[in-house]
Amino acid sequence: MALGALSHIAFTSSDLDRSAAFYDLVLGFIGYTRWPAVAGQAKWKKPGVGIVLIYTAKNDRAHDRAAPGLHHYAFEADSRAEVDALHALLAANDVTTLDAPADYAYTSGYYAMFFADPDGLKLELCFAPHAYTPPPT
Ligand SMILES: [Zn+2]
Numbered sequence: 001m002a003l004g005a006l007s008h009i010a011f012t013s014s015d016l017d018r019s020a021a022f023y024d025l026v027l028g029f030i031g032y033t034r035w036p037a038v039a040g041q042a043k044w045k046k047p048g049v050g051i052v053l054i055y056t057a058k059n060d061r062a063h064d065r066a067a068p069g070l071h072h073y074a075f076e077a078d079s080r081a082e083v084d085a086l087h088a089l090l091a092a093n094d095v096t097t098l099d100a101p102a103d104y105a106y107t108s109g110y111y112a113m114f115f116a117d118p119d120g121l122k123l124e125l126c127f128a129p130h131a132y133t134p135p136p137t
Contacts, residue, residue, distance in 0.1 A: 008051035018118050072122035080111045087113045
């Protein structure tokens with residue numbers, strides 16, 4: 001464990017079974033394992049990395065990433081090839097891709113793709129080899 005490291009993140013879903021199938025696909029690709037969860041939730045773990053939880057939504061309001069709250073969540077990739085491979089996997093499973101893999105100027109070498117979960121939550125897989133490199137002085 002590391003002080004400040006992300007422990008877990010919980011998303012809400014309007015349809016737990018539909019979302020669980022989606023997250024099985026995505027999280028399975030990036031190495032998470034489905035884990036037993038309490039009723040009304042689904043859980044995936046990747047030891048040493050994190051825990052993703054899905055809670056059943058308590059109302060039917062649509063997610064709005066432009067409103068206060070979560071804008072998007074990014075998972076790390078170890079290579080550009082992994083970003084491309086997830087893009088291909090999602091396309092083969094009719095998952096909405098928001099932005100195909102591309103280079104971004106956020107940090108040197110940043111390469112990412114963006115997609116949406118079944119409730120429209122924006123997700124990202126990024127290869128950011130210099131994300132934690134201190135800025136030049
Ligand atoms: Zn991002």
